[in-house]
Amino acid sequence: MxxxxxxxxxxxxxxxxxxxxxxxxxxxxxxxxxxxxxxxxxxxxxxxxxxxxxxxxxxxxxxxxxxxxxxxxxxxxxxxxxxxxxxxxxxxxxxxxxxxxxxxxxxxxxxxxxxxxxxxxxxxxxxxxxxxxxxxxxxxxxxxxxTLPKRQLKSAYAEIFKHALIKDAEHWKQVSKIDTLEETNSWSQIIYHSINIKKEVVEADPFEKGERKILNFGHTIGHAVESFYLNSKQAYLHGEAIGIGMICEAYLSHQKNDLSEAALNEIIESLFDVYDLRKVPTRYLDDIIALMSKDKKNKDGALMFSLLSQIGTCTYNVSCDPNEILSSLQYYNDVLSQ
Ligand SMILES: NC(=O)c1ccc[n+]([C@@H]2O[C@H](COP(=O)([O-])OP(=O)(O)OC[C@H]3O[C@@H](n4cnc5c(N)ncnc54)[C@H](O)[C@@H]3O)[C@@H](O)[C@H]2O)c1
Ligand SMILES: [Zn+2]
Known part of the structure; x- marks a missing residue:
């Protein structure tokens, strides 16, 4: 200091x-x-x-x-x-x-x-x-x-994953391979790099008119999951919910946006490795999707997503219908049952 x-x-x-x-x-x-x-x-x-x-x-x-x-x-x-x-x-x-x-x-x-x-x-x-x-x-x-609780540290790591996934394939290679987060001694370098990715995106579009929307990758579904569990005993921390959101949205990226199957598998493997995630009970899926209709990014009733086209590249304003979102959540559950 x-x-x-x-x-x-x-x-x-x-x-x-x-x-x-x-x-x-x-x-x-x-x-x-x-x-x-x-x-x-x-x-x-x-x-x-x-x-x-x-x-x-x-x-x-x-x-x-x-x-x-x-x-x-x-x-x-x-x-x-x-x-x-x-x-x-x-x-x-x-x-x-x-x-x-x-x-x-x-x-x-x-x-x-x-x-x-x-x-x-x-x-x-x-x-x-x-x-x-x-x-x-x-x-x-x-x-x-x-002095930071380990769970908090892990949760926040989701944003580091996100920055790499949307903008920097090389950085992804580094951050997706960290075994024990708590013990890494590369924090300064990782944080510096991650901050710079966000800075670059924000400077290109300070008021979120276009490009800045890519920072929402994982957040459309993630926010809905976070809100849904907010007052329950099993509440997720923000980054944990965004981890779920990124798994679902990586699936949508594969379905709708050219993300390869190999890339999808690589992404979900890293995320499932870091986070202790639970299945979303089928009876809650509709309620979670309903929460997304309140998302600020929606346009004329359509649900808008920022989706990857490859690791390190993200596009925005991709509209997905409720059935597609439902299948992404089912995919998430399926992977957890394997
Ligand atoms: N402005 C933005 O662009 C932006 C982006 C992401 C999140 N946020 C906001 O950030 C908030 C969440 O941030 P957060 O997770 O840092 O929450 P927080 O500020 O509540 O901190 C989490 C907990 O850790 C404690 N704490 C902080 N530093 C500590 C340390 N070094 N050692 C031990 N304990 C420590 C805090 O007292 C608190 O209890 C939300 O309100 C969210 O809206 C803002
Ligand atoms: Zn976030």
């Missing part, structure tokens, strides 16, 4: 504030330089459930109480919740103060910290209030992963 300190030294600001939750306060804050630690610490409760207006009020109030002005800087030290919400609060405080992202989860490093999407949940709708705005800088350091 030396880089953060030297970056701060190069800036002029009136006061420094750090947003944390109870976990990043305990595990991540002590890893920062003493000079950075002298900042005003703002703490909120952890978890998606607290990515809401109440927490924002608390953050704004703390900034006001500490005398933050337009020349202040907010450092967001935490996972995607802290990054999205802290970025949102900074961008609205006094019509916008500068903020720096220090993502401490793998998901926040490879996904949430790139692309400028900020926001909070409201009325049970995820990320419904927010805006696009870029941080001054992002400092992604794997040093934080030591």
């Amino acid at each position: 030396d880089d953060l300190y030297s970056f701060l030294k190069s800036l002029t600001y009136s006061s420094l504030h750090i947003l944390v939750d109870e976990n990043t306060k305990q595990y991540c804050l002590p890893l920062l330089d003493q000079k950075v630690l002298a900042a005003n610490v703002i703490e909120i409760k952890s978890g998606e459930i607290n990515k809401n207006l109440e927490s924002c009020k608390r953050i704004w109030e703390q900034l006001i109480k500490a005398g933050a002005d337009r020349h202040s800087i907010l450092i967001n030290l935490g996972g995607g919740v802290i990054g999205d919400m802290g970025g949102f609060c900074a961008s609205t405080y006094m019509r916008g103060i500068r903020f720096i992202q220090v993502p401490t989860t793998l998901l926040a490093q490879v996904d949430a910290s790139v692309g400028g999407k900020l926001g909070i949940d409201y009325l049970n709708l995820k990320n419904i209030i927010g805006q696009f705005n870029d941080p001054l800088q992002v400092f992604a350091d794997p040093v934080f992963f030591k």
Whole structure:
């Protein structure tokens, strides 16, 4: 985290504030330089459930109480919740103060910290209030992963798989072969590369008019599976559900978009290797497909997908009908029964 300190030294600001939750306060804050630690610490409760207006009020109030002005800087030290919400609060405080992202989860490093999407949940709708705005800088350091639950680390790896599959066949060769995620010592290189793939896609289409849609690979079906199980005891983490989504959507890519059978098999083998997945009971399939009709990418009632044409290449706006989606979920179940 030396880089953060030297970056701060190069800036002029009136006061420094750090947003944390109870976990990043305990595990991540002590890893920062003493000079950075002298900042005003703002703490909120952890978890998606607290990515809401109440927490924002608390953050704004703390900034006001500490005398933050337009020349202040907010450092967001935490996972995607802290990054999205802290970025949102900074961008609205006094019509916008500068903020720096220090993502401490793998998901926040490879996904949430790139692309400028900020926001909070409201009325049970995820990320419904927010805006696009870029941080001054992002400092992604794997040093934080030591305290991260292994399940979280694995889950977030789905986004690394996804970035490689949609844009970079060479990177896929590397990331699909990692045996024990927890023990890899190539994190810095993998994260750097993965972030750059997302960056390239986002820079080509910042407001998701076209090309950026390829980042949705695995997410149309994945989001529906995630939402369906959200309040159950067997809830999937985001990346686990996206793993299921990528298996189904790789199947659709084979059926509709020229992805070869060999490539399909290679993809599903890697995904089934990493994730502990369960069958989706047949009686739920229709409900899951119904959830997809609410997807933001749909056009005139048709369900739109981003599908691979080969490993490393993805196309978007491919429409699939409910029967095709159903067979992809059945395919997923079939592979699990083998
Ligand atoms: N802006 C975007 O483009 C984008 C992209 C993907 C996800 N997201 C958002 O990111 C959020 C999910 O991100 P997340 O998985 O990082 O969630 P999170 O911020 O809730 O972090 C997960 C848990 O890990 C804890 N934690 C964080 N760092 C830790 C560390 N180093 N050691 C131990 N515990 C630690 C947190 O306190 C929390 O309990 C969602 O709200 C999602 O909407 C945003
Ligand atoms: Zn995702």
